[in-house]
Amino acid sequence: MGFVYALVAAGLSLIFGLMELVNFAHGEFLMIAMYVAFFGWSLGGIDPVLGAPLGAVALAALGWATYHGVIRHILSGPMLAQIFATFGLAVFLRNMAHFVWGVDFRTVQDPWLSGRVSLGGVFVGLPQISASVAAFGAFLALYLFLSRTETGLALTATAQDRQAASLMGIDTERMFALGWAIGGACVGVAGALVAMFFYIYPDVGGTFALLAYVTVALGGFGNVPGTLAAGVVVGLVEALAGLLIPPAFKYSVVFLLYLAVVLWRPQGLFGRF
Amino acid sequence: MAGLILEARGLDVLLEDYQVLWGAHVDVGEGEIVALLGPNGAGKSTLMNTISGLLRPRGGEVVFAGRSIAGLRAHRIVREGVSHVLERRRLFPYLTVRQNVLLGAYNPAARAGRDEQLRRVTELFPLIESRANQLAHTLSGGEQQMVAIARGLMARPRLLMIDEPFLGLAPRIVDQIVGVMARINADGVAILFIEQNVERALGIAHRGFVLESGRTVLEGRAADIVRSPEIRKVFLGG
Ligand SMILES: Nc1ncnc2c1ncn2[C@@H]1O[C@H](COP(=O)(O)OP(=O)(O)OP(=O)(O)O)[C@@H](O)[C@H]1O
Ligand SMILES: [Mg+2]
Numbered sequence: 001m002g003f004v005y006a007l008v009a010a011g012l013s014l015i016f017g018l019m020e021l022v023n024f025a026h027g028e029f030l031m032i033a034m035y036v037a038f039f040g041w042s043l044g045g046i047d048p049v050l051g052a053p054l055g056a057v058a059l060a061a062l063g064w065a066t067y068h069g070v071i072r073h074i075l076s077g078p079m080l081a082q083i084f085a086t087f088g089l090a091v092f093l094r095n096m097a098h099f100v101w102g103v104d105f106r107t108v109q110d111p112w113l114s115g116r117v118s119l120g121g122v123f124v125g126l127p128q129i130s131a132s133v134a135a136f137g138a139f140l141a142l143y144l145f146l147s148r149t150e151t152g153l154a155l156t157a158t159a160q161d162r163q164a165a166s167l168m169g170i171d172t173e174r175m176f177a178l179g180w181a182i183g184g185a186c187v188g189v190a191g192a193l194v195a196m197f198f199y200i201y202p203d204v205g206g207t208f209a210l211l212a213y214v215t216v217a218l219g220g221f222g223n224v225p226g227t228l229a230a231g232v233v234v235g236l237v238e239a240l241a242g243l244l245i246p247p248a249f250k251y252s253v254v255f256l257l258y259l260a261v262v263l264w265r266p267q268g269l270f271g272r273f
Numbered sequence: 274m275a276g277l278i279l280e281a282r283g284l285d286v287l288l289e290d291y292q293v294l295w296g297a298h299v300d301v302g303e304g305e306i307v308a309l310l311g312p313n314g315a316g317k318s319t320l321m322n323t324i325s326g327l328l329r330p331r332g333g334e335v336v337f338a339g340r341s342i343a344g345l346r347a348h349r350i351v352r353e354g355v356s357h358v359l360e361r362r363r364l365f366p367y368l369t370v371r372q373n374v375l376l377g378a379y380n381p382a383a384r385a386g387r388d389e390q391l392r393r394v395t396e397l398f399p400l401i402e403s404r405a406n407q408l409a410h411t412l413s414g415g416e417q418q419m420v421a422i423a424r425g426l427m428a429r430p431r432l433l434m435i436d437e438p439f440l441g442l443a444p445r446i447v448d449q450i451v452g453v454m455a456r457i458n459a460d461g462v463a464i465l466f467i468e469q470n471v472e473r474a475l476g477i478a479h480r481g482f483v484l485e486s487g488r489t490v491l492e493g494r495a496a497d498i499v500r501s502p503e504i505r506k507v508f509l510g511g
């Protein structure tokens with residue numbers, strides 16, 4: 001699961017790094033991605049494994065629209081306005097999901113990938129493993145895009161110094177929109193992947209979002225490679241805690257770790273600042 | 274002197290609700306070196322930021338190479354041939370020297386001739402090759418300033434603007450940068466730079482403009498400004 005958390009967190013971290021703005025609707029983005037994968041499967045017969053690109057495109061569009069429809073207009077506004085804007089978006093998306101799709105728990109039945117395999121004596125579901133592999137692949141693709149392509153470098157440069165970037169001839173507003181689209185694509189892929197084995201309901205984003213905030217904070221805000229490492233740490237801690245103590249408490253161990261790290265190293269385990 | 278390449282006049286600029294520039298003006302001739310002088314807080318950086326499009330003037334006009342550029346956004350203005358090296362270098366700290374330098378040629382007008390320009394800039398600043406893979410924030414101040422100027426040159430500007438190129442640098446490094454500025458200028462690039470040290474600035478520049486409290490209070494040939502009694506008044510307060 002660590003790679004999936006890392007992917008969710010990467011989207012959050014990218015947007016934060018770019019514009020010092022926390023997207024409080026990130027969990028709801030994930031929820032929408034899960035519904036996209038679900039309806040892709042139930043209406044279009046698209047298996048969730050193949051739903052990942054679908055989720056990526058749909059959520060990239062949502063991210064892009066969010067930037068142009070909401071974020072762009074409040075950037076120069078006070079901090080509080082920015083918080084309320086994405087928080088309001090979260091509430092809106094959640095209520096819309098309640099209204100349109102109801103409170104039912106949905107699941108994808110009989111995905112192509114099912115069953116369990118033994119990894120060194122521990123049984124792990126095949127969907128979970130393939131989700132991890134796919135999430136890692138997506139993360140790698142993101143990393144290579146950011147560090148190896150011209151546009152990726154322009155995005156990174158914008159995150160590091162907006163004014164200097166614009167003096168290079170980089171249209172920073174386009175980079176912001178692109179960042180929201182890529183951030184959306186990250187949760188889009190992650191949402192489609194977890195839809196293979198997770199219940200789908202309007203409030204499902206909450207847990208994932210909390211873990212994503214923890215992951216981002218551990219990894220150092222705006223530091224994408226650090227996010228991968230932090231995601232793995234969070235995934236491992238969650239899994240180990242789940243084995244050692246009642247599963248209901250496993251997240252409390254994760255948050256305890258988070259508190260410990262924040263107190264000891266406020267810039268995050270892998271933070272630079 | 275050939276015609277003007279840059280003419281900014283009557284600039285009124287506000288930062289938040291506070292007016293910093295009051296009808297300020299500056300101009301630069303084709304192939305000329307011009308110093309922008311003035312005490313701390315006079316509005317020198319604000320004036321340069323307005324020319325490069327980081328700030329929008331409330332009133333006034335900026336004409337570059339015969340075209341009005343006031344109100345255009347910064348990424349558009351660099352394409353016209355104005356390159357701006359910000360105060361305190363402002364490299365991308367977690368990118369390498371090479372990545373920083375190549376980003377200097379990001380704008381479409383410069384990208385086509387990027388490799389050729391890189392060769393010329395490397396001749397001026399060999400360190401962008403020897404330190405190519407070093408992260409920018411690990412360089413010394415002098416090295417950072419050289420990379421920042423190299424990055425600015427990658428845009429193939431007709432006018433290079435540098436905000437306080439010598440700030441906090443050792444005399445040996447200052448001499449080195451002065452030498453490079455002369456070579457850049459010899460290639461036909463006009464230079465506008467900000468400097469607090471009047472003698473040093475006017476030793477390099479052909480002409481100077483003096484800003485005080487957001488107004489241009491003095492302008493002229495370097496030799497005349499150094500000798501003028503007003504310059505003492507501005508800098509020594511009497
Ligand atoms: N964000 C801001 N909001 C309001 N006032 C500002 C802001 N930034 C700068 N100022 C003020 O604007 C004035 C001009 O600043 P500017 O940086 O242009 O001066 P400068 O001549 O470049 O000074 P220095 O030599 O210190 O670099 C100063 O009085 C400064 O206090
Ligand atoms: Mg200044």
